Amino acid sequence: MPAPAPAASSLAASLEPLRRHLHTTRLLGSIHSCLYVDQNTVMPAAGAAWRGEQLALVARQLHERQSSGEWLELLAAAEAQSGPDAPPPLRRNLQLLRQQTERQVRLDPSLVGRLAQAQAHGYAVWQQAKAHDDFASFAPALRELVALRQEQARQLAEPRSPWETLAQGFEPDISRQRLQQLFDPLRQQLPALLERAAALPPLPAEDWDLAEPLQDQLSQQLLQEWGYDPSRCQRSRSPHPFSCTVGPADFRITTRVVPGLPFSSFLATAHEWGHSLYEQGLPRGDDHYFPWPLGEATSMGVHESQSLFFECRLARGAAFAARWYPRFRQALGRDPWGEAHRFWRALNPMRAGLTRVEADELSYCLHILLRYELELALLEGGMAVEELPEAWNRGMEQLLGLRPPTDRLGCLQDVHWSEGLFGYFPSYALGHLISAQLAEALEQQIGPIEAKVSAGAEAEILAWLAAQVWPLGRSVNGEQLVQQVSGRPLEAGPFLAYLETKLDALAG
């Protein structure tokens, strides 16, 4: 191997202080992740207040590291040393660091601390409020979170609306206008598709359930077939399933078992494993990339596209159902379906329900449209927190034709707002669109997904994603990724076309 060119080598040496600083920042960030994972999987309830203080301390330290004079000097020095002929990855890294730094320095450190504590408090209060179906007990915490996030947007002072400003961290460069272009076709066509789905053969009567150990066993088998390595990833339980990266070789996924919803944990496992595979496939092969922004996920929409791909395109597909039908039959000890097609049908209710995380592909985006509208109303429209339950229920009726009987099944169902995560929800809908458009590209390049799954060749699909999608990291934003991989701009068409085809197949 030839020695590196002297210029590159001296550039690397001069960047070493910056890299070391980022490395420690990443250590701190991953300590925050570990505290978060523990909080959501193991921590006893009475630990919440102290955990809030721990998280706030780490958040303050992170903010300080990312906005200190020492950091600003390191970054400026690196920028000065990296002229226009510097390697493009380095220039992109510095560009992203500059953008992130500008955002950090605009934030008052006390706001950062108050936010972290309000998040931990909000989460603890929300858990209780949901358990007791008591929105009023959660309202003050939510009101504080809205106010703090509005303050955050004000301090960031970007040429964007408050909601757009908060959404940048999840979906770089997103705008309300662009979302309207992408979401309008969904709002127009999904209700009609839902109506069409009502004419599908009826669902098998749901008179079956699976004991937790059997659900675990099936999920474990699924993970093993999809490359799960317990020495790099651990599974736990949490009230809301999630995936989290705690170190460059330390990944966690969680699921929950819901009585009466025997597919829930299995499909959530497929979903969270999609997230985790994506994280594991980001450019983090060696220590070099883990601390740099290029090694981060492109966007939450892209993240979600991967989890949805594994959940919907693979685990809810006909070929997959044919392969797993005998296994579920065997685990259950009887056969409530009678044939693979009816088992597949059971995996795809294609009908409106009250709960987002249990929703199928057809109704999912309608849940998101509702949340997006309500976020806009809370953050930019002057809607009072007290009005949320009724606004939620009204929106559910308009979009999905269902009125939640309780807030627990209504506006208290999701964890996100309890941690002040406004601006996140649209990424889920973008994930459906991106997944569909990437799936089209994948099929054009390596052939039909269903044929691969029939042949038990999901490894080929994983390999394609590992080559085309996962390593892009933050070299692009979500829409640029879609353009690069599929050759055209993101649009709702492929997703809606996929749904139509699937409805036809389910009817047949």
Added chain:
Amino acid sequence: MPAPAPAASSLAASLEPLRRHLHTTRLLGSIHSCLYVDQNTVMPAAGAAWRGEQLALVARQLHERQSSGEWLELLAAAEAQSGPDAPPPLRRNLQLLRQQTERQVRLDPSLVGRLAQAQAHGYAVWQQAKAHDDFASFAPALRELVALRQEQARQLAEPRSPWETLAQGFEPDISRQRLQQLFDPLRQQLPALLERAAALPPLPAEDWDLAEPLQDQLSQQLLQEWGYDPSRCQRSRSPHPFSCTVGPADFRITTRVVPGLPFSSFLATAHEWGHSLYEQGLPRGDDHYFPWPLGEATSMGVHESQSLFFECRLARGAAFAARWYPRFRQALGRDPWGEAHRFWRALNPMRAGLTRVEADELSYCLHILLRYELELALLEGGMAVEELPEAWNRGMEQLLGLRPPTDRLGCLQDVHWSEGLFGYFPSYALGHLISAQLAEALEQQIGPIEAKVSAGAEAEILAWLAAQVWPLGRSVNGEQLVQQVSGRPLEAGPFLAYLETKLDALAG
């Protein structure tokens, strides 16, 4: 309630900066605990290196906070404001902080970081070495840990031997000379008692085992009867059982299930719950005491006396066995014992074995004497790490008449040295002595333990400990605690007398 005297109030106000500093230090320390708990219960193996860096970062921050100029100024100011008429708890707190600070400032920060990383590395390597019964692969890590601890003792430069210096953190004011006084009677009398135990009725044939869920169920029932509150404490599994405090209202205990040792997890639960009850009973009722040294455990020996009390005095007692005999019989679905006395006999093997954590009260201290000798040899006697396996096996033969067939059952069995915890082991033996002497005092004051247990009145025992022992915190050292509660100096007599009585009862 009268208003506080102006002097006291202004003193409290002037101490507020110190208290805030300690509060943050405690937050950091408890983040370290959370990372440790996760490492030992959930973290996938490949996460070890990164976790080592995370722990090292927090350790460096802790060291910095406890030795920085800012801290030294805060402490000096507090000392200047607190004259001889300051409240005794404050003076004790400041005295302990001064002692701890003197120790911190003497340590080179780079040593602190290297130690933390060597500990995480040592732990990871030890796990593999133990799994593969391969001492040679662990030896380099152990050698580094010995060298770093020797260096630590050198830097601390106390008027004590290196081993004594390292032991101060576990057992304040302990000396080799005092340990010899306390341990000589054990060395002299335990082998004879072990011989006497050989004449006991033979143990029931161990032809039974319990499935994990049944072991869990029995342990859960035990905890519920002993005041377990899942909103304040969570249980997990780990390779080595432990108890850990993660926040003022956040406690964790772990156990393991060992195939073929169906009492192991149950007794470990009793043991770790004793540790946790003690931690929960320390003066931490409000936020005030958690950050202050007075709210910490008196010593590891006192800590261990509480876990041993619950394991040995309660869970291995005759009255307890009589109550649990029907429950174990029912869980097992048959009765390998035939009568409560034989069930009790099964809980008390009273015979030498190879493994410390599975040892009964009679042989336990002999395991400790071995480890204490070997630690002295490694740290002060010039023994090479390579000689450890043979020295261990020779010592086992001399003390317990058994030679381990493999290092896995020999010098690789314990976790402590893998984290460089030299000076800790004697606290286990002190725990037996302290437990026995405190039990004598308890019985003098509230009556025989066995009668309380027979009546299901363990709550009275817990209440006595909660009043007499747990709240002392670091107002005293271990020996002072025993003096204060029992009215005389610690000695081996009560423990040896208790063993003789128990052997008589087991024989009868």
